[in-house]
Amino acid sequence: MTEIDDVDHRLLRMLREDGRRTFSEMAPEVGLSVAAVKRRVDRLRDSGVITGFTIQIDHAKLGRAVEAFVEITYTGSTPVGEIVRTAYRAPEVQAVHTIAGAPDALVQVRVRDIAHLQQVIDGLRRTGHVTGTKTLMVLGSWTRN
Structure with a gap:
């Protein structure tokens, strides 16, 4: 440390x-x-404390104003690598977090509108390993600087 x-x-x-x-x-x-x-x-x-430098993007100006987190539950034998691969197939996926307990993953997505969100969720559900989803819409975001 x-x-x-x-x-x-x-x-x-x-x-x-x-x-x-x-x-x-x-x-x-x-x-x-x-x-x-x-x-x-x-x-x-x-020392690895700073791992890189990034930019902040206004996603609304890129046509992706709707942000949501999708909790995904997979079959019990699904390896972590497969969870990440199946979620990242959708270009709307911004991040995949594998987590302890149920659900198995928390997936951040950015989409145009609600209809587009439904398409992305439907695509995630069709992977064959998904047994359930729950979607949380983002109303506002704050980050600690």
Whole structure:
């Protein structure tokens, strides 16, 4: 486990808010030199705390305004790899989380509308290994930065 102090946490929070933020922008906010900020970020990357940099997308502007999570229950003998493969066949699937207990997986999907959501769910159900689904519509989302 990597030792992380308050400055590291502040740097991580700033990078979560904007992964393109420069060391020069972050340095005055944490009271360090640009070189010191770079060393800290490099250390966080080298230790595996920072695993990559991503972007945030407005899915509504791409025609995928509806977000839902689908709980999926599979037959008892379905291997985890098969669960992930069958769920990821649908391009609307954003993430697959295998979980303990029932259900077996929580699948995040983004679709155009309710009719499109129904098509995606029907496709997930037709895999042959699925014994049940439950869909949870997202009304709003908040993330911790």
